[in-house]
Amino acid sequence: MKQASTAWREQIAPDEEAHLARVTDVIGKLQANRSARFGKGRTLHRKQVLAATGTLEVLDGLPDPARHGLFARPGTHRVLVRLSNGAPDLQSNRMPDIRGFALKVLDVSGEAALGGTTDHQDFLMINQNRGPGANSREFIDFLEALTKGQVAGITHLFKVYGIGGGLSRLAALMKMLHRPFRGFAAERFDTVAPVQCGPYAVRVRLKPVGNPPPGARSKDIAADIRERLATGPLHWDLELQFFVDEAMTPIEDSSRPWPESDTPIVTVARLTLQQQGADAAAAEVEAASFDPWGGLAAHRPLGEVMRARKTAYHASQKGRAA
Numbered sequence: 001m002k003q004a005s006t007a008w009r010e011q012i013a014p015d016e017e018a019h020l021a022r023v024t025d026v027i028g029k030l031q032a033n034r035s036a037r038f039g040k041g042r043t044l045h046r047k048q049v050l051a052a053t054g055t056l057e058v059l060d061g062l063p064d065p066a067r068h069g070l071f072a073r074p075g076t077h078r079v080l081v082r083l084s085n086g087a088p089d090l091q092s093n094r095m096p097d098i099r100g101f102a103l104k105v106l107d108v109s110g111e112a113a114l115g116g117t118t119d120h121q122d123f124l125m126i127n128q129n130r131g132p133g134a135n136s137r138e139f140i141d142f143l144e145a146l147t148k149g150q151v152a153g154i155t156h157l158f159k160v161y162g163i164g165g166g167l168s169r170l171a172a173l174m175k176m177l178h179r180p181f182r183g184f185a186a187e188r189f190d191t192v193a194p195v196q197c198g199p200y201a202v203r204v205r206l207k208p209v210g211n212p213p214p215g216a217r218s219k220d221i222a223a224d225i226r227e228r229l230a231t232g233p234l235h236w237d238l239e240l241q242f243f244v245d246e247a248m249t250p251i252e253d254s255s256r257p258w259p260e261s262d263t264p265i266v267t268v269a270r271l272t273l274q275q276q277g278a279d280a281a282a283a284e285v286e287a288a289s290f291d292p293w294g295g296l297a298a299h300r301p302l303g304e305v306m307r308a309r310k311t312a313y314h315a316s317q318k319g320r321a322a
Contacts, residue, residue, distance in 0.1 A: 004065045004242035004264045008194075008201040008251050010302055019137065020311045026144045027312045030088055031319040033147050038090045043316040045084040045100045049093060049222045050184070051285035052081045052229065054273040056105050056238065062268055066240055068198025069298030070105060070121045071268045080104040081273060082285045083184050083225065086126065088146070093221050096177040099127045101189040101206060102290040103271070111297040121295035123204045123238075125189035128176060131254035136308035138169075183224040185234050191292070193254045193305045194243065198298055201243035201251060203258055206271065209235035229276055238269040254305045289313075289322045 013019070031043040038046065060074040067073075085091070086098035105121040112118035133139050145156030158166035181187060189206040196202075228234060242264040243249045249258045291313045292301050301309070316322075 001264065002244040002248070002262050004200055005244050006199040006201075007245070008243045008302070009246075011252050011304075012307075013304070016304070016307070019140075020308060023136065023140055023308050023311045024315045026140050026147075027315040028319055030143055030147045031316055034088045035319070040320050041090075042320060043312070044088055045086050045102075046088055047085040047090050047093075048082060048282070048286055049085060049099075050081075050083040050225050050229075051279050051282040052083075052273050052276060053281045053284075054079050054081060054271060056103075057270045057272070059267065059269060063266060065200050065242060065264070066197060066266045066268050068196075068200070069110065069296045070108060071197070071240075072298075077108065078106045079271065080106070080281060080285050080288055081271075082288070082290055094219060096174075098176060099181060099184065099187070099189075099221070101125045101127075101184065103206075104288060104290055104294075108296065113293050113295055113297050113300040118295060121299060122290050122292060123191060123195075123295075124290055124292050125191050125204065125206055127179070127181060127187045127189055128192060129188075129190045129257040131192045131305060132173060132176060134253040134255045135304045140308070181221065183221055183228075185225060185228050193292075193309075194249075194251055194302045195292075195306070196298060196300045196302060197240055197242075201249075201302055202240040205239040205241060205265075206236045207239060209237055209270070229273060232275050234273045236271040237267045238271055239265050239267050241265045251303045254303065287322075289317050291317070 027043050034043070034046065035041060056077045056079045058071055058074050058077070062071060082100070082102040084100040084102065085093065086100055103123045103125070106119065108119055108121050110118065141160065142153055142156060146153035154170060157169050161169060186208055188208070191204045194201045194203050241258055243251065244263055249263060250256055292306060293310045293313065
């Protein structure tokens with residue numbers, strides 16, 4: 001087992017500032033396009049599948065590399081949870097998609113990643129262990145084409161990358177979208193891109209606790225999680241997977257999963273969603289801003305993808321007056 005390392009480094013391209021300006025433009029146009037069709041909402045992860053409240057219990061006796069920021073001391077925090085579909089469209093829950101698990105931890109106090117101070121810590125995760133590309137550039141190109149519709153998005157892949165490259169990228173995207181999903185109570189979620197944990201770099205993960213049924217109780221993922229919450233509490237372990245070296249756990253390439261073997265993984269907290277009615281917190285959660293940069297400086301997001309997300313989330317929040 002390799003040891004957690006503080007020797008991570010970020011790399012900033014000479015033209016990154018211009019690229020981030022383009023991110024703002026593309027996200028704004030896509031959001032305006034979809035909001036004209038569906039009403040005001042987020043650019044991506046527009047459809048809220050479930051809103052819930054719960055608690056996050058930070059565990060005692062954590063190893064030194066984990067004891068930073070939110071995890072510096074044991075305690076219990078109130079949380080808001082937003083479960084979502086990743087698409088910019090309001091489509092059926094039965095459609096293949098990337099699923100989102102957004103967590104806002106409250107009752108926090110400290111220096112903020114964006115300056116000043118903060119009273120919360122956000123972690124945004126998906127049901128994948130890698131992103132669709134090494135950085136945000138190809139993805140932003142695809143989103144720009146997608147503004148004109150799904151066919152235009154697919155056509156863009158073949159225009160830019162040729163038949164072979166287009167097929168390869170389309171196949172990779174379809175593999176992600178069609179990955180079997182057993183429901184929010186039974187799947188693992190991952191930030192995919194890293195954040196700091198003090199001087200260390202980590203990916204944050206959620207792992208379900210217990211033994212939920214292997215398949216969804218309903219073919220509809222919303223009905224499944226609502227039925228489960230109506231009958232009893234649900235639990236997940238919050239884990240940190242630590243950077244060990246650039247070869248195994250790259251900071252700037254989110255398309256590569258960090259391997260489970262030979263990397264330190266520490267359970268730092270227990271997330272509990274108590275038994276509750278459907279969407280008991282719907283209005284509070286939908287009004288809230290969930291942002292990977294919304295939190296402590298001790299958990300500052302790292303890498304080009306996270307820097308692009310800072311720009312993208314700001315543009316999306318501005319677009320819906322959040």
